[in-house]
Amino acid sequence: MSMENAWLIYRSLTRDPSVKEKKISRKTVGRILGYARPYKALITFFLVTLVVASLFSVAQPLLFRRIIDQGITPGNASLVTWTAIFIAMLAIADAALGVISRYFSTRIGEGLIFDLRNEVYNHVQAQSIAFFTRAQTGALISRLNNDVIGAQRAFTSTLGGVLGNLITLVIVLITMLVLSWQITLASLVLVPLFLLPARYMGRRLQAMTREQMTVNAAMSNQMTERFNVAGALLVKLFGRPKEESQVFSDRAKVVRDTGIRIAMANRWFFTALTLVAALATALTYGLGGNLVITGAISLGTLLALVGLLAQLYGPLTAISNVRVDVMTALVSFDRVFEVLDLQPLIVESEYGRELPDGPLSVSFNHVDFTYPKASEVSLASLESIARPESAGGVEPVLRNVSFDVDPGTLTALVGPSGAGKTTITALLARLYDPTNGSIRIGNADVKDISFHSLRGALGVVTQDSHLFHDTIGANLLYARPDATAKQVERACVDAQIWSMITALPDGLDTVVGDRGYRLSGGEKQRIALARLLLKSPRVVILDEATAHLDSESERAVHQALDNALSGRTSVVIAHRLSTIREADQILVVVDGEIVQQGTHTELLAQGGMYSDLYETQFTR
Ligand SMILES: Nc1ncnc2c1ncn2[C@@H]1O[C@H](COP(=O)(O)OP(=O)(O)OP(=O)(O)O)[C@@H](O)[C@H]1O
Ligand SMILES: [Mg+2]
Structure with a gap:
């Protein structure tokens, strides 16, 4: 045989x-x-x-x-x-x-x-x-x-x-x-x-x-x-x-x-x-x-x-x-x-609308949202490897959220941990679709906008920004592969990270290491900011982007952000006094609802939730 x-x-x-x-x-x-x-x-x-x-x-x-x-x-x-x-x-x-x-x-x-x-x-x-x-x-x-x-x-x-x-x-x-x-x-x-x-x-x-x-x-x-x-x-x-x-x-x-x-x-x-x-x-x-x-x-x-x-x-x-x-x-x-x-939960609309040029407005209209159940997003045969929390997703995370952001203005989201701030920004970036209500960017429903146009218009810095295991330069260029060396430098200078990069023996060719662990928390965030600046999006979403910075670099980044945000529609999850002071409007999110809305001075005068938050979080 x-x-x-x-x-x-x-x-x-x-x-x-x-x-x-x-x-x-x-x-x-x-x-x-x-x-x-x-x-x-x-x-x-x-x-x-x-x-x-x-x-x-x-x-x-x-x-x-x-x-x-x-x-x-x-x-x-x-x-x-x-x-x-x-x-x-x-x-x-x-x-x-x-x-x-x-x-x-x-x-x-x-x-x-x-x-x-x-x-x-x-x-x-x-x-x-x-x-x-x-x-x-x-x-x-x-x-x-x-x-x-x-x-x-x-x-x-x-x-x-x-x-x-x-x-x-x-x-x-x-x-x-x-x-x-x-x-x-x-x-x-x-x-x-x-x-x-x-x-x-x-x-x-x-x-x-x-x-x-x-x-x-x-x-x-x-x-x-x-x-x-x-x-x-x-x-x-x-x-x-x-x-x-x-x-x-x-x-x-x-x-x-x-x-x-x-x-x-x-x-x-x-x-x-x-x-x-x-x-x-x-x-x-x-x-x-x-x-x-x-x-x-x-x-x-x-x-x-x-x-x-x-x-x-x-x-x-x-x-x-x-x-x-x-x-x-x-x-x-x-x-x-x-x-x-397995059908993807988020699919590109067949209309594939393109966003108009120029500054864009953003609006949420009576948005309710519940995180999808495991059965909606994962596979029966992959259930055994799904995480235990996948059973969740029955409680609404957002309820009747409505607000408007005028083109080129800054909106700050504040609220206790777990209130739903990150969720709001995720919906805006169409990582999820709302359960009820609609979200519009530049007067178009986000569901109708082509993925290409939407991703091109939005720039997001998430709570923990990720870097690929590659050089700093390659990570930056991921946002905009055709950027010139000058543009990369400009973005890094504006993000207050250029001096740090040039001080490295390999400069932009330094490999950031697995998940960016070679960099300090603040450095990583500033590189993420530089990546955002390089992309130069029309709508900016920042999730606690400045949480890691010491007061000196914070001041510097604040300056850079000021430049970067000016003329852009921005939604910022704010943890710093300077940001909320400058915001054109502040939305106070508690338990998935917007409980207060106004400028810093208006809200302080109103008292209530915002004053409490102000006392505990922003006074420094
Ligand atoms: N992928 C998910 N699936 C199910 N529930 C989720 C998911 N992500 C977040 N949640 C829940 O949604 C609620 C709102 O979360 P979210 O991340 O929006 O809070 P947050 O306001 O950004 O809080 P923080 O200030 O701590 O970042 C929380 O109760 C959270 O547990
Ligand atoms: Mg969050």
Whole structure:
């Protein structure tokens, strides 16, 4: 039995049989065929190579039979020579066929994986931000990777394996039956002898493999969690390295032990497989030899049968588990389709309105908002990796929020933590859509504005601004790839970060490190500000952008912000007295409602919530 075949059987028997219970609709199958369509020609060629390869494998023993029975007699030298040459040519053709067949199958498999991968990437990218707040990135990525690769397998090993084995099995069996039905039946008797223990072993291997995978995942999760800056910092500061090592070592131990058990079970499996094949060969020689003596069959027939027998067990075992094989492949496809079928919560309007030039107004009209439920944004099959809080999202976070921001004016949002300030800005940037009411920018409903126009008009600095693991320069240019060196410098100067950057040995080419950890909190925020200034948006949204600054740089940034905000419509979540003093209007947000509205002096005169906030938060 060939090693490749043995592996195929091994893999097939160790697959999770529970997939058989999964329901796969006819639509799924149709859809898979849709993906296969571009490869129709390749698949046809591939199948042809499979059939020809099966024929080759039967031809060889039959030719040997011919040499022995008719050839090796005096005066028949030329027949022997020619048959031998033919056999040699057949072997060469067989080798070439193997290579060609492999070429077709990888072209199909890799092509398919390429198509699916791109589609899934683009689709996940198009998901709303709500999706990403639920899904655990690492788990999501590994799931998508594995499923896409699983789907690819459907086309290479399963299509090739199942069909190839089926064809070989039929051809070999027919040939054997024609040669000697007695020996064929006798050798088939041994099949259950092998299949039953093999299945038992397969089930045990499955359980062990699953255990190993779980612990392996836990082990690598621990590494990804602990070996990034944030995690490492937490371990250092809350310092329990001994316990961490212990937990890791316990997991590694399980991986080691299951590894040994799997390797041994593996060995038993292959030993049994070879043993049964060897026993069958012995049986054939014993039974067949006697038949040769009685003259029932020729010596050549006996040898041909032994040769064919070697090709019988592999396909037979593989086919015995064909349903699990096919279903495993289909389920992978199904999981990928599930991701592709998840409709993004926020979709671009077909109108795709462009915002007019010039300063833009902003208005909220009776906006209610509830964060979407997990079921609306994440996947049933990804539920296990969704975070526990995903059950939430029933309480309205915003209620009847209405306000207008005139073009070029500054609106400050103030209020206690958790009041809904960040949520208001998220709605403005259309990261979410309101449950009721509408939001307008430049007199257009944000839902009607094209993504391109909306993203171009808005500039956002979030509560914790993110920097890619790249150079400072590259991070800045992300906002505006075509910016000149002069413009970059200008933006950095205005954000009061230029002197700091030029003081670095590598300047703009300094790599900021994972999540920008190489920079101080204030520096990071000023780089985020520089990025905003470089983009030069018409509507600016700042979420506590200045919270990290000491009073000196705060004054400097205040100056820069003043310049940057002038002439722009701005919505700022303010924590500094200077900002709220300058605001054209202040909105006091409490529990998702705007409870007070006016300028600093007006609100102070009114008393109430604003005065309280002023006393506690802004007096400094
Ligand atoms: N993705 C989310 N899913 C569900 N609930 C959320 C989500 N994000 C925020 N919330 C909830 O919405 C409410 C308002 O949050 P928001 O971030 O808008 O507050 P905030 O006013 O910006 O507070 P802070 O001043 O602390 O930043 C909070 O109760 C919060 O728990
Ligand atoms: Mg906030």
